[in-house]
Amino acid sequence: MTTLTFHLSRALSLNYEAGDEIVVTELDHHANIDPWRRLAVERGVTIRTLRLDTTTGQLNWEDLERFVGPKTKLVAIGAASNALGTINNLAGAIELAHNAGALAFVDAVHYAPHALIDVQKLDCDFLGMSAYKFYGPHVGVLFAKSALLEQINFPKLVPAPDYVPENAETGTQNQEGMVGAAAAVDFLASLGAETNRRESLRSVFQEMHLRNMQLFERLWNALSVMPRVKLYGPPPDAARTPTLAFTIDGCASTDAARRLAEKGLFLSHGDFYAATVIERLGLEPEGLIRAGCACYTTEEEIDRLIEAVAQL
Numbered sequence: 001m002t003t004l005t006f007h008l009s010r011a012l013s014l015n016y017e018a019g020d021e022i023v024v025t026e027l028d029h030h031a032n033i034d035p036w037r038r039l040a041v042e043r044g045v046t047i048r049t050l051r052l053d054t055t056t057g058q059l060n061w062e063d064l065e066r067f068v069g070p071k072t073k074l075v076a077i078g079a080a081s082n083a084l085g086t087i088n089n090l091a092g093a094i095e096l097a098h099n100a101g102a103l104a105f106v107d108a109v110h111y112a113p114h115a116l117i118d119v120q121k122l123d124c125d126f127l128g129m130s131a132y133k134f135y136g137p138h139v140g141v142l143f144a145k146s147a148l149l150e151q152i153n154f155p156k157l158v159p160a161p162d163y164v165p166e167n168a169e170t171g172t173q174n175q176e177g178m179v180g181a182a183a184a185v186d187f188l189a190s191l192g193a194e195t196n197r198r199e200s201l202r203s204v205f206q207e208m209h210l211r212n213m214q215l216f217e218r219l220w221n222a223l224s225v226m227p228r229v230k231l232y233g234p235p236p237d238a239a240r241t242p243t244l245a246f247t248i249d250g251c252a253s254t255d256a257a258r259r260l261a262e263k264g265l266f267l268s269h270g271d272f273y274a275a276t277v278i279e280r281l282g283l284e285p286e287g288l289i290r291a292g293c294a295c296y297t298t299e300e301e302i303d304r305l306i307e308a309v310a311q312l
Contacts, residue, residue, distance in 0.1 A: 004140045036076050075103070079106055142168070156169065
């Protein structure tokens with residue numbers, strides 16, 4: 001997804017000039033920050049950055065309303081934070097962008113496993129994700145409105161097709177990755193009924209999210225009363241994914257992750273490429289410890305994690 005976003009940003013920038021503006025956020029994975037910030041170097045574009053409220057894990061909406069204007073070419077925003085779990089107000093951001101005549105790019109990598117995405121309803125111009133987040137291989141995915149794809153002058157090899165969407169490809173396609181991604185989609189589709197597949201899938205995603213949020217709330221409540229544990233991001237009753245970020249006072253995140261792994265509990269640690277979030281939280285260089293609930297997460301696993309963190 002990072003490569004696709006760099007590819008798209010440079011293709012779009014052929015129509016940008018000094019003084020044009022792009023809006024990014026402090027909350028995003030840097031795959032949806034640095035491809036756009038690079039255009040400040042390459043094209044003289046001005047970058048406006050929405051601030052993160054570190055106490056709530058939410059973006060400063062007043063910044064967005066203030067930054068989006070007649071010079072704005074694109075608003076780049078994440079659907080959900082891979083570090084803190086915050087789900088952003090996509091509909092509002094896309095509407096603001098379009099009202100200003102700007103395009104909207106959505107990073108849905110972290111969001112895709114937790115909600116059924118309807119790009120027509122969102123009316124986003126571009127949406128990027130990666131199949132590994134929804135049980136597939138590590139392959140990037142880019143949605144773009146067909147009319148835009150036809151207009152964009154992507155750099156490509158001369159023998160490559162000129163028709164969409166192949167005009168956005170740089171070479172031979174990742175066929176094994178595509179087959180693996182299709183298998184992941186088939187798996188998710190199999191969870192729904194054969195009839196009225198779209199509504200059935202919507203119900204499946206809603207049920208999975210509800211179940212995972214129940215597990216998340218159990219974990220949040222248990223860790224929140226431990227005196228040396230600090231939790232980050234919105235509480236369980238806010239719009240968020242079931243992704244818990246925390247630190248343990250007196251225990252470096254690297255060491256905590258290693259000791260949890262020794263107990264068969266595999267949590268990631270660091271900045272997860274959401275480096276600005278870690279910087280704003282004052283957690284460099286160790287970063288956060290992160291646990292997430294998925295379709296296969298069990299109550300027993302949650303209880304094991306609670307017990308292990310209590311021991312640490």
